[in-house]
Amino acid sequence: MNTTVWLITAIILIVAIFIPRVGLIAIYKTYRIARERELVEDALKHLLDREQHARQASPESLAGILNLQRTTVMKLIEDMETQGLLESRGSDVHLTTQGERWALHVVRAHRLWERYLTDEARMPLGKIHGESERREHSLTEAQLNDLDAALGHPTRDPHGDPIPTREGTLLKAEGMPLTAWQAEGPMRIVHLEDEPALAFEQILAAGLRLGQTIRILDRNPQRYLLTDGETEFRLAPAVAANVSVAALPESETSKANAISLAELTYDQKAEIVLLDEAVQGFTRRRFLDLGLTPGTVIYPELKNFFGDPRAYRVRGTLIALRKDQAAQIWVKPM
Amino acid sequence: MEANEILAKAESLRNGLSTGFRDEIVKSLYTEAENIAKRAVKSTSNKKYDFDQKIDRLVTSPYAGLPIMLLLLSLIIWLTVSGANVVSGWIAVVLFGIGDYGRALFNQIGMPWWITGFIWDGVYLGLAWVVSVMLPPMMIFFPAFTFLEDLGYLPRVAFNMDWLFKKTGAHGKQSLTMAMGFGCNAAGVIATRVIDSPRERLIAILTNNFVPCNGRFPTLIMLATVFVAASFPPALTSLVAAGTVVGVVLIGVMFTFIASWILSRTVLKGEASAFTLELPPYRRPNISRILYTSIIDRTIFVLWRAMQTAAPAGALIWVLANIHLGDSNLARIIADWLNPFGLLLGLDGVILLAYIIAIPANEIVVPTMMMVYMGAGMMINGPTSSTEIFDLLVNGNGWTMLTAVNLMLFALLHNPCATTIMTIYKETKSLKWATLSVVMTLGTAFIVTFLTATIARLLGWA
Numbered sequence: 001m002n003t004t005v006w007l008i009t010a011i012i013l014i015v016a017i018f019i020p021r022v023g024l025i026a027i028y029k030t031y032r033i034a035r036e037r038e039l040v041e042d043a044l045k046h047l048l049d050r051e052q053h054a055r056q057a058s059p060e061s062l063a064g065i066l067n068l069q070r071t072t073v074m075k076l077i078e079d080m081e082t083q084g085l086l087e088s089r090g091s092d093v094h095l096t097t098q099g100e101r102w103a104l105h106v107v108r109a110h111r112l113w114e115r116y117l118t119d120e121a122r123m124p125l126g127k128i129h130g131e132s133e134r135r136e137h138s139l140t141e142a143q144l145n146d147l148d149a150a151l152g153h154p155t156r157d158p159h160g161d162p163i164p165t166r167e168g169t170l171l172k173a174e175g176m177p178l179t180a181w182q183a184e185g186p187m188r189i190v191h192l193e194d195e196p197a198l199a200f201e202q203i204l205a206a207g208l209r210l211g212q213t214i215r216i217l218d219r220n221p222q223r224y225l226l227t228d229g230e231t232e233f234r235l236a237p238a239v240a241a242n243v244s245v246a247a248l249p250e251s252e253t254s255k256a257n258a259i260s261l262a263e264l265t266y267d268q269k270a271e272i273v274l275l276d277e278a279v280q281g282f283t284r285r286r287f288l289d290l291g292l293t294p295g296t297v298i299y300p301e302l303k304n305f306f307g308d309p310r311a312y313r314v315r316g317t318l319i320a321l322r323k324d325q326a327a328q329i330w331v332k333p334m
Numbered sequence: 335m336e337a338n339e340i341l342a343k344a345e346s347l348r349n350g351l352s353t354g355f356r357d358e359i360v361k362s363l364y365t366e367a368e369n370i371a372k373r374a375v376k377s378t379s380n381k382k383y384d385f386d387q388k389i390d391r392l393v394t395s396p397y398a399g400l401p402i403m404l405l406l407l408s409l410i411i412w413l414t415v416s417g418a419n420v421v422s423g424w425i426a427v428v429l430f431g432i433g434d435y436g437r438a439l440f441n442q443i444g445m446p447w448w449i450t451g452f453i454w455d456g457v458y459l460g461l462a463w464v465v466s467v468m469l470p471p472m473m474i475f476f477p478a479f480t481f482l483e484d485l486g487y488l489p490r491v492a493f494n495m496d497w498l499f500k501k502t503g504a505h506g507k508q509s510l511t512m513a514m515g516f517g518c519n520a521a522g523v524i525a526t527r528v529i530d531s532p533r534e535r536l537i538a539i540l541t542n543n544f545v546p547c548n549g550r551f552p553t554l555i556m557l558a559t560v561f562v563a564a565s566f567p568p569a570l571t572s573l574v575a576a577g578t579v580v581g582v583v584l585i586g587v588m589f590t591f592i593a594s595w596i597l598s599r600t601v602l603k604g605e606a607s608a609f610t611l612e613l614p615p616y617r618r619p620n621i622s623r624i625l626y627t628s629i630i631d632r633t634i635f636v637l638w639r640a641m642q643t644a645a646p647a648g649a650l651i652w653v654l655a656n657i658h659l660g661d662s663n664l665a666r667i668i669a670d671w672l673n674p675f676g677l678l679l680g681l682d683g684v685i686l687l688a689y690i691i692a693i694p695a696n697e698i699v700v701p702t703m704m705m706v707y708m709g710a711g712m713m714i715n716g717p718t719s720s721t722e723i724f725d726l727l728v729n730g731n732g733w734t735m736l737t738a739v740n741l742m743l744f745a746l747l748h749n750p751c752a753t754t755i756m757t758i759y760k761e762t763k764s765l766k767w768a769t770l771s772v773v774m775t776l777g778t779a780f781i782v783t784f785l786t787a788t789i790a791r792l793l794g795w796a
Contacts, residue, residue: 122531122604122607122608123604152356153348165349274354274357275357282608283607283608284356284357286608286610288356288360289360290610290612291364293357293361293364294357294361296364301387301390302394302493303394303396304394304399304493304494305397305399305400306496306497306498307396307497308496308497309493309506309609309611311390311394311493311613315368317612317614317615318612318613318614319610319613320489320493320506320609320610320611320613322496322500324608325608325609
């Protein structure tokens with residue numbers, strides 16, 4: 001009797017451990033492979049990042065970024081070398097052509113995911129980086145191409161970083177850090193660095209966003225004082241270094257004397273100049289579907305008890321927009 | 335050119351496009367459409383437009399907007415409740431008449447008592463009860479609601495209320511699905527399809543149950559009349575009863591906001607997403623379409639789902655009331671067993687039993703309670719006058735004011751009925767969300783009733 005019970009338990013255990021695909025060993029193997037791929041891909045990303053900034057990568061820098069022991073990193077480098085992904089010369093580590101291709105694939109996956117999460121899933125900006133870190137390791141090249149096409153071949157991620165093309169070309173990052181900007185007059189925010197997350201949270205909390213036109217009011221070693229003409233923003237210099245700016249492009253000069261739809265007073269007619277660059281994907285399509293195209297005449301007609309949302313008259317129809325949405329539409333009062 | 339060449343050409347051209355080319359495409363479509371409209375459409379007068387504008391200024395006005403909305407909602411609920419009473423009576427006479435006839439027929443042909451009882455006093459009575467109590471209010475509420483929908487008024491409600499919902503991380507259109515919930519929570523859950531953001535739609539689905547549906551109004555009205563209004567002068571009774579019910583409804587709305595706020599900071603984390611809403615011009619309502627949508631799409635649909643669950647519940651109730659152990663029946667024994675827990679919540683065992691059996695449809699809560707209190711073998715209406723009900727509950731079964739208040743709160747906050755749970759499962763296609771909807775509401779109901787009972791007892795009120 002007792003032996004039968006033991007025998008059955010043993011059989012069940014053996015099956016549970018060894019059965020292909022769903023057994024414990026199989027699950028562990030899948031996990032190992034996924035973890036291995038994650039490590040390799042994170043290492044590739046780091047090397048690519050270093051090369052783009054013309055800095056040397058080393059086993060130490062890798063150990064730091066991957067949070068691994070030095071011996072484990074040496075083993076990883078060895079493995080990747082045999083796979084032909086990198087070459088180590090002395091203490092320097094370099095990507096091979098094959099390695100760079102794969103690294104670009106991961107970067108592309110990451111930035112396309114960020115675009116997707118912002119535009120279609122409408123996730124808050126502060127959350128997309130972490131989510132994309134988790135998702136970037138699972139897509140194949142073909143799936144990535146489909147995602148790219150579905151999003152309409154975007155060129156930049158929501159932080160302003162360029163997205164590599166399927167051929168593997170990566171544009172150079174635009175602009176220079178705010179701390180290095182010397183010229184007078186207005187400039188445009190072209191990139192918000194999302195790492196470290198703490199600094200990014202501070203940038204978002206200050207109210208800065210991509211595509212905003214700003215001027216420096218004052219700078220001293222304690223803080224930067226910026227303005228968009230309405231609100232003042234304060235940043236610590238260490239955080240300001242994570243904001244990249246560039247000169248205003250030609251098209252943006254039209255925005256310079258425009259105001260946001262949210263600032264328009266009641267029954268004040270205005271013409272839509274453009275939809276803010278930060279609005280992409282679902283929300284932008286929705287705006288366009290409602291007829292909020294550049295050149296359209298619009299005016300606020302109805303308010304309610306709370307003052308938000310307001311209803312606007314566009315082409316004879318009434319459309320209600322929350323203040324946050326109206327702030328993304330630039331108009332010129334008539 | 336070869337196909338591949340064309341594709342390669344297209345690819346290279348695409349790379350050179352400015353990012354705003356989609357805007358340009360839409361802009362050109364609109365320009366073209368405007369040109370066509372200019373050629374083809376002649377507008378002679380602005381009368382209609384001016385009239386619409388006047389109404390809009392009124393119904394969205396900062397001061398009159400919200401009162402008008404509350405007034406319309408109260409009017410619809412009042413119409414539903416008072417009108418339904420009359421029609422319910424007629425339907426009950428017919429359906430219960432058929433039941434009596436069937437019972438007599440079975441007795442005549444010599445069926446054993448338990449077959450007759452199971453079929454006519456169990457299954458059939460459950461069905462007949464749900465139909466007679468559920469059908470009339472839905473046949474009044476849904477057409478009235480659809481009338482406002484067809485008129486174009488409902489988007490204005492969403493417009494008026496949006497700010498409150500935005501503050502809780504939800505969508506303005508949730509005010510509409512909430513209002514729909516007064517008719518039927520299952521219909522309210524289906525109505526959340528109008529919310530396009532998945533996160534905010536889930537919030538609307540999970541919190542819909544916090545507004546009392548038609549099936550729960552009779553319980554609230556009975557309690558408000560018997561317990562609250564009875565202590566006021568007779569002239570004021572109906573007014574006080576109505577005021578009490580409105581108060582309970584507002585508590586439900588408050589819980590909707592609190593639950594939405596908590597949900598968007600925990601399991602459904604996220605910011606309020608883009609809100610764009612068209613306020614269409616007012617239209618003359620199309621009566622035949624109103625009747626079709628409200629009767630076929632809403633009433634029959636909900637009623638059919640409710641009937642599927644009401645029949646087995648009727649059978650179960652009959653079994654519980656007719657299996658005797660010693661000198662007590664199964665229903666009584668379970669109720670006694672549940673009693674300590676019920677008392678902890680300021681309720682009693684019979685109430686909890688009634689709510690367990692009434693998971694299929696809240697309409698049968700009161701008849702089941704009456705059945706157990708009066709020791710009957712099937713669901714019954716109980717006494718007709720409020721003094722008799724008061725006597726039965728307070729002197730006969732130990733109710734206090736606390737029991738009445740907590741039962742109102744429990745009726746408002748407890749888990750969705752089976753039809754609604756089924757609908758939540760079908761709409762979300764997820765067992766997880768359906769389970770959460772039950773756990774969340776039931777947990778709220780337990781915590782709130784436990785707190786009121788404990789506080790009332792500590793302060794010596796009960």
